Amino acid sequence: xxxxxxxxxxxxxxxxxxxxxxxxxxxxxVSVIMYKKLGISNSDIGLYTSLLYLPWVxxxxxxxxxxxxxxxxxxFLSMQFILSLVFFEVGLSTAGNQFFFITLAFFWMxxxxxxxxxxxxxxxxxxxxxxxxxxxxxGLRGTFYRIGMITGQGLIVMVAGYLETSxxxxxxxxxxxxxxxxxxxxxxxxxxxLATPKVEETAEKRAREASFGKVFSTxxxxxxxxxxxxxxxxxxxxxxxxxxxxxxxxxxxxQTGGLGLSTSEVGFxxxxxxxxxxxxxxxxxxxxxxxxxxxxxMIPMALSLNLPNLLYIGLAHFQPENILFAGTVxxxxxxxxxxxxxxxxxxxxxxxxxxxxxxxxALATGFMAMGMMFPGMIxxxxxxxxxxxxxxxxxxIAMIPALAIAASVKYPKEFGKKIN
Numbered sequence: 001x002x003x004x005x006x007x008x009x010x011x012x013x014x015x016x017x018x019x020x021x022x023x024x025x026x027x028x029x030v031s032v033i034m035y036k037k038l039g040i041s042n043s044d045i046g047l048y049t050s051l052l053y054l055p056w057v058x059x060x061x062x063x064x065x066x067x068x069x070x071x072x073x074x075x076f077l078s079m080q081f082i083l084s085l086v087f088f089e090v091g092l093s094t095a096g097n098q099f100f101f102i103t104l105a106f107f108w109m110x111x112x113x114x115x116x117x118x119x120x121x122x123x124x125x126x127x128x129x130x131x132x133x134x135x136x137x138x139g140l141r142g143t144f145y146r147i148g149m150i151t152g153q154g155l156i157v158m159v160a161g162y163l164e165t166s167x168x169x170x171x172x173x174x175x176x177x178x179x180x181x182x183x184x185x186x187x188x189x190x191x192x193x194l195a196t197p198k199v200e201e202t203a204e205k206r207a208r209e210a211s212f213g214k215v216f217s218t219x220x221x222x223x224x225x226x227x228x229x230x231x232x233x234x235x236x237x238x239x240x241x242x243x244x245x246x247x248x249x250x251x252x253x254x255q256t257g258g259l260g261l262s263t264s265e266v267g268f269x270x271x272x273x274x275x276x277x278x279x280x281x282x283x284x285x286x287x288x289x290x291x292x293x294x295x296x297x298m299i300p301m302a303l304s305l306n307l308p309n310l311l312y313i314g315l316a317h318f319q320p321e322n323i324l325f326a327g328t329v330x331x332x333x334x335x336x337x338x339x340x341x342x343x344x345x346x347x348x349x350x351x352x353x354x355x356x357x358x359x360x361x362a363l364a365t366g367f368m369a370m371g372m373m374f375p376g377m378i379x380x381x382x383x384x385x386x387x388x389x390x391x392x393x394x395x396x397i398a399m400i401p402a403l404a405i406a407a408s409v410k411y412p413k414e415f416g417k418k419i420n
Contacts, residue, residue: 021148063362123358281338305340
């Protein structure tokens with residue numbers, strides 16, 4: 001039996017979801033920058049760091065262990081502490097001839113710990129909040145997850161760049177940077193130990209009543225599971241390809257079809273005004289669903305996520321020189337993504353409803369990762385074949401299945417609505 005949470009979600013959701021976002025972005029994105037600055041070839045970086053995605057794709061395999069044994073709080077605090085040790089070891093290992101494979105091994109450990117931390121943290125969110133709270137706080141949850149990612153991709157990289165310049169030694173610079181990441185993770189782990197509620201007495205009853213087979217079978221025998229999984233896989237079909245090619249398009253020379261922006265200009269668009277628009281869209285999306293329910297907002301939010309992608313067709317065709325045009329498109333697209341993604345997250349929560357909601361949510365997000373991974377893998381080939389204008393037209397066509405299935409997917413019309 002779960003105890004009702006006595007601690008305000010406004011206290012523990014921000015730190016918990018920052019601690020989800022930071023290790024993910026450091027392992028997946030910041031590692032690429034670090035290896036590039038330490039002299040690793042692009043082919044090795046592409047091959048080995050891409051494999052670091054795998055734990056997030058296959059995390060449903062061990063999610064029943066998190067669901068059936070121990071408490072979510074013990075799981076995520078343990079994983080966060082392990083992540084602190086992982087980043088500390090990476091910091092100690094940046095020097096030496098074998099640093100690449102040694103640090104890569106630690107990043108692999110960190111990837112599994114981070115994926116497990118995601119399972120347990122999401123489980124805490126699902127069991128500590130009532131359904132109407134889940135829909136209301138989905139915007140805050142997404143906001144602080146993205147703040148964690150911004151901290152990793154922005155502030156941490158800026159610190160590394162400053163240390164590279166001041167020390168004149170990239171190995172030392174990244175050693176100190178990763179040590180700082182370890183200390184940051186340790187601080188957040190301590191904060192989470194104080195802030196998060198103790199809502200589970202024991203998991204022994206669940207362990208006695210269930211098995212791995214039952215956890216998986218109860219997910220795949222849910223009502224309308226086929227169309228629900230099709231929705232999870234297809235809702236972001238267009239966006240999953242756009243997200244891979246948008247930055248290359250903005251950076252590409254005008255002679256080859258791009259806009260010819262500098263790296264700093266692209267960083268400004270996505271790291272400042274784009275982030276503000278994204279966060280605002282996510283918060284408003286969560287509030288809208290909590291007031292009116294998922295039934296009212298599913299189609300508008302599907303349109304919000306997909307229609308702004310069409311604006312890239314105009315950018316590719318006219319190639320405007322003024323950065324204001326690209327900035328306007330990025331703001332509209334990021335706001336629409338944040339607003340439309342709220343419906344998607346609430347649907348995943350709905351799909352996970354039941355006795356094993358932690359494992360079922362991990363399964364749902366595993367399918368979400370699959371829906372992003374495979375289209376993204378082929379997006380570059382499609383762009384090279386069609387050119388940028390043709391590619392963005394294809395992205396527009398790819399939204400049709402998402403809109404069609406959003407109109408036909410089955411869910412309680414009032415799901416997510418706050419009941420007064």
